[in-house]
Amino acid sequence: MADTKREIERKYESDDSGLPDLTGVAGVAAVVDKGVAHLDATYYDTPDERLAAASITLRRRTGGSDAGWHLKFPVAPGVRDEIQAPLADSLPRTFAGLVRSRVRDAELVPVVRLRSDRDVRELMDADGRLLAEVGVDAVQAERLGEDGGTVQWTEIEVELADGIDPAFLNKVEKRLKKAGVRPSSSASKLQRALEETAPKKKRGKKAPAAEEPVTAGDHVLVYVRAQRDAIVELDPAVRRDVYDSVHKMRVATRRMRSAFMTYGKVLDRAVTDPIGEELKWLAGELGVDRDQEVLTERLTAALGELPRTLMSGPVRTRLRTWSKARSGGSRRRLLSVLDGQRYLQLLETLDALVADPPLLEAAGGKPEKVIGKAVRKDFSKVSVLVEQGLDMEPGHDRDLSLHEARKKAKRARYAAESAVPVLGDPAGGLVKSMKSLQNLLGDHQDSVMTREALQDLARQAQGAGEPSFTYGLLYGREERRAVEDEAELPGLWKEIKSGTSI
Missing domain, CATH: 1.40.20.10 (CHAD domain)
Structure with missing residues (x-):
């Protein structure tokens, strides 16, 4: 059985200096260290990357508290609906149906493997309620297939807890910017991995912008x-x-x-x-x-x-x-x-x-x-x-x-x-x-x-x-x-x- 949750998060560029002190964020009473999680995710797509073109991500991930199959659909900038299914070797039948309008009769193949060491912090209010989870991710990305390349980077991810006003993320962002941290130029890890591990002849190429209608x-x-x-x-x-x-x-x-x-x-x-x-x-x-x-x-x-x-x-x-x-x-x-x-x-x-x-x-x-x-x-x-x-x-x-x-x-x-x-x-x-x-x-x-x-x-x-x-x-x-x-x-x-x- 698949479960659905609304994911509201923001991503930031990071160097190796780690996470700035967030105890000064308005509303945050405590920053709780939850340790380091080792995540290993394989992302699937058609060979011509139809899901990525639609900002849809399909992955099988081990490690962390939510190991399993994850399918994410864009809702708005920084907002996605994430559907989760238990860990299994093969793609859940429900997921195959949900991407069928994009995939059609094409084959779904592994396109990228992402291994991340996630240093997790929980931001809590004075009543002990979780406000957001902040992770510092050391990412190693590998493009799978004959033209495979590798890249690594570090980023900060802030995910809003269920039931919390999204305006809280503005407060966290204000603190991060003050510490010199800036929003990521990529909407997701997968997007960055695909862009930076693409064969050189394809790297930097973007889909042509739609022309203004004339006739x-x-x-x-x-x-x-x-x-x-x-x-x-x-x-x-x-x-x-x-x-x-x-x-x-x-x-x-x-x-x-x-x-x-x-x-x-x-x-x-x-x-x-x-x-x-x-x-x-x-x-x-x-x-x-x-x-x-x-x-x-x-x-x-x-x-x-x-x-x-x-x-x-x-x-x-x-x-x-x-x-x-x-x-x-x-x-x-x-x-x-x-x-x-x-x-x-x-x-x-x-x-x-x-x-x-x-x-x-x-x-x-x-x-x-x-x-x-x-x-x-x-x-x-x-x-x-x-x-x-x-x-x-x-x-x-x-x-x-x-x-x-x-x-x-x-x-x-x-x-x-x-x-x-x-x-x-x-x-x-x-x-x-x-x-x-x-x-x-x-x-x-x-x-x-x-x-x-x-x-x-x-x-x-x-x-x-x-x-x-x-x-x-x-x-x-x-x-x-x-x-x-x-x-x-x-x-x-x-x-x-x-x-x-x-």
């Missing part, structure tokens, strides 16, 4: 590439069931698919349409249970607002049974999808797309003209559907029209998001307008779906000989809510049209 195609590709990156980066969080990660990954797939449709004059849809279908498949797998969860949450909230006197029969039990029966997905199914060849092939296809995009003639045009025209076209589609819906009588056809308007509003919102770097405030204003419209029409569609669910629940209750009064009452409330949404729509739409300047 319409450049700007579209920046947006598409950002969605590709989001899908890859969110994969480990989805596997770990991190809050909201599934939703964010699903949104990234939708944004990319929407961009393919919006910018069909920039990227050849003969190439992107099949990819869009695969993105649609992935979004569907990510959302297997989501629509059902939304309905259940809405119905549960509605029941919570009802007086007990209006609760007729075992309504809550019936809702739980109904919801469980309609839930078609599971964590196991989603993990199976992410480990499947179809998903991995999609990731490879997305990489190929951004590396060699199928650009059309309009891609070389002026961004303001090409992108502005595409956004206006998407907005006009929203306009047609909204006004068509407003002209209809309330009922099924109007519900369908407003639902289609909602989907087009979402696409127009994504288009406006992609256009902000080019069109500025007008695009930003359209993003806000489409979000407001999307929320209103989304609530209306949720009401439609909830009423269908209530009809289903009522039929099941009647079949079981249970009262159906409460479901009818909730149906009426949802019907009134939809009417209110429809009544609000003309004013919102008028405000949007008058305020849109794309």
Whole structure:
């Protein structure tokens, strides 16, 4: 079983003079000598160092109090999520899954061995609480493989204890700087080892900086590439069931698919349409249970607002049974999808797309003209559907029209998001307008779906000989809510049209 902890630390350059006196750091009552730990870590990566390029570290370490397998994902500068698993000869299966979106079908091989003698001090407050652990590390690094080189250095590492305000590290840093110690130029030991043990012909070389987008195609590709990156980066969080990660990954797939449709004059849809279908498949797998969860949450909230006197029969039990029966997905199914060849092939296809995009003639045009025209076209589609819906009588056809308007509003919102770097405030204003419209029409569609669910629940209750009064009452409330949404729509739409300047 793997354990996860949030690691907040800072690293500093050090000479051989050891650790400065830290008893003067505000809040520190005692500095406790914990002795020297001998650490031996082997770091794994693909031969082309894909994990290191993403600031991900995977190692097997012996020695110290946390010997085992460690996998670290960047969160922010100086902050990483560290996942630990017990010491074993082979890579834990869980870890293999967590790096699969980067590694794909490549082999993980030992790339660097780091041996460190860590002189440990614990900084304690007046109540004996641990504030931070400070280590002076004498490091010997060896690059493994035919081009192996070696290097050694000494550094100071300060790691914040659990539950301590990160501002405490500023106090420690102030004291270290006063003693002549400066922050490390490398974010991690692995990064420094890879840089300083690289073959001479590769040493000092850095990945080329991204060029500023110039053409319409450049700007579209920046947006598409950002969605590709989001899908890859969110994969480990989805596997770990991190809050909201599934939703964010699903949104990234939708944004990319929407961009393919919006910018069909920039990227050849003969190439992107099949990819869009695969993105649609992935979004569907990510959302297997989501629509059902939304309905259940809405119905549960509605029941919570009802007086007990209006609760007729075992309504809550019936809702739980109904919801469980309609839930078609599971964590196991989603993990199976992410480990499947179809998903991995999609990731490879997305990489190929951004590396060699199928650009059309309009891609070389002026961004303001090409992108502005595409956004206006998407907005006009929203306009047609909204006004068509407003002209209809309330009922099924109007519900369908407003639902289609909602989907087009979402696409127009994504288009406006992609256009902000080019069109500025007008695009930003359209993003806000489409979000407001999307929320209103989304609530209306949720009401439609909830009423269908209530009809289903009522039929099941009647079949079981249970009262159906409460479901009818909730149906009426949802019907009134939809009417209110429809009544609000003309004013919102008028405000949007008058305020849109794309």
